[in-house]
Amino acid sequence: MASPNSAPLKALILAMEYTPNVAGGVGTYVYELARGLARGGCKVTVVAYTPGEPAVLREPNLTVHLVPPSRGSLSQAAQLSLVRGIRLFNEDLVHHGRERIREEQPDLIHFHQWHTHRAARVLGREAGVPVLGTSHYISEPAERWWGQTPDPEILEEERSFYDGTTPVISVSESMSELIRETYGLSASLLHTIHCGMEAGPFLEPSHTPEQYARLRATVATPDDPVVLYTGRLHPQKGITAIFAAAERVLAKRPEVRFLLAGGTDSRESTQMVQGLTQRYAHLRHRIKLLGKLPRRQLGLLHRISDLALVPSLYEPFGYTAIEAMASGLPLVATRSGGPAEIVEHEKTGMLVPVLPGAPGGPREVDIEALANAQLHLLEDRQRARSMGLAGQQRVVELFGLPRMVAANRVVYQKxxxxxARQAEAPVARREVLS
Known part of the structure; x- marks a missing residue:
């Protein structure tokens, strides 16, 4: 909190996502951080991408400008790659950012992912204020772990992001280690701050037991255990492992229902899901694809489920993990990336291995371990409930919004x-937008 006699800290945040319009890990983080900073007495301005009409959202101490690409950017987009289109949008961000800086005179600019680093650095240099980036994901080497070759243009952007000219916050110790190993970023420039959220909406039931029972009856009988997955339907997320493990679970517990809430984000992901539903057509009455749902509806699904899955081949952090835990669900997750830092094995859930593939090839979730962990929790309901309660407490203690906000503010203030001479980038260079 700002002291009564000091001016409030003012931050300008640049991002490609902001949850009310584009739901995803980055959008959730920016939404939670911006509102948490504002409630703590900071004055926060967010400039974020929107595919729709421009809008300004206002709350006490918080103004969010949702900015679509300019007509000039849109007219060129069809001829450009994804990365070059994003670089072009950074020019739009610079234009809007200059207006916000004239109005608000921020003390610091905080950008998220490589997508907005070019605009942030230009604005920071022009305004003479510090610039800070948060890394939510890293393409190299993570994408190779599920058989994807990283886009060379994205790798170029990542090298620029982690070039040592800007301090970086990463969302897990695992991410920090990958950044150091892959790009050699100095430990003095790298800060690890776990994601956090306003846990209240997940901690307390929002409906009566009778209402939850009616909702559950739409997907399962009262005696059918429900296993829940929420997130993108993407190879990274271990979707293939969910289907393969479900087959083993259902061979022993045929009454179990699996709910998958999430959408695909590419043609390849759509083809993967179509292939899995055909391959496992004999399970179609026990595995239900719900499509992409608003975040507020996920809390309802948590309350009618018995356990949650986060079987990612690699997860930088995993908001879906702490959302499920906050709702009281025991978690079965992979021991890879953020979930291994979130889940206490056999206390708040179960961690299963990710097996190495051939050198340089994709990794695999241990299917047998994934199935056995689910069966263990489904058969020992008392222990599962105990893990769920312990998980709630762990979220409150370690992954609540105040903790994340306070940690960001410490870095801001430093x-x-x-x-000024120390805050200047150690490597002087002019940022090229496109």
Whole structure:
């Protein structure tokens, strides 16, 4: 909190996602962080991409500008790659950012992912204020772990992001280690801050037991255990492992129902899901695809489920993990990336291995371990409930919004208080937008 006699800290945040319009891990983080900073007395301005009409959202101490690409950017987009289109949008961000800086005079600019780093650095240099980036994901080497070759243009952007000219926050110790190993970023420039959220909406039931029972009856009988997955339907997320493990679970517990809430984000992901539904057609009455749902509806699904799955081949952090835990669900997750830092094995859930593939090839979730962990929790309901309660407490203690906000503010203040000659980038260079 700002002291009564000091001016409030003012932050300008640049992002490609903001949850009310584009739901995803980055959008959730920016939404939670911006609102948490504002409630703590900071004055926060967010400039974020929107595919729709421009809009301005206002709350106390918080103004969010949702900005679509300019007509000039849109007219060129069809001829450009994804990365070059995003670079072009950074020019739009610079235009809007300059207006916000004239109005608000921020103390610091905080950008998220490589998508907005070019605009942030230009604006920071022009305004003479510190610039800070948060890394939510890394393409190299993570994408190779599920058989995808990273886009060379994205790797170029990542090398620029982690070039040592800008301090970086990463969302897990695992991510920090990958950044150091892959790009050699100095430990003095790298800060690990776990994601956090306003846990209240997930901690307390929002409906009566009778209402939850009616909702559950739409997908299962009262005696059918429900296993829930929420997230993108993408190879990274271990979707193939969900189907393969479900087959083993259903061979022993045929009454179990599997709910998958999420959508695909590419033609390849859509083809993967279509192939899985054909391959496992004999399970179609026990595995239900719900499509992509608003975040507020996920809390309803948590309340009618018995356990949650996060079987990712690699997860930088995993908001879906702490959302499920906050709702009281025991978790079965992979020991890979953020979930291994979130879940206490056999206390708040079960962690299963990710097996190495051939050198340089894709990894695999241990299907047998994934199935056995689910069966263990489904058969020992008392222990599952105990893990769910312990998980709720762990989210409150370690992954609540105040903790994340306070940690970000500590980094902010260090940068703001740093003498100008030390705050300057160690490698002087002009940022090229496109």
């Amino acid at each position: 940068l703001i208080d740093m003498p």
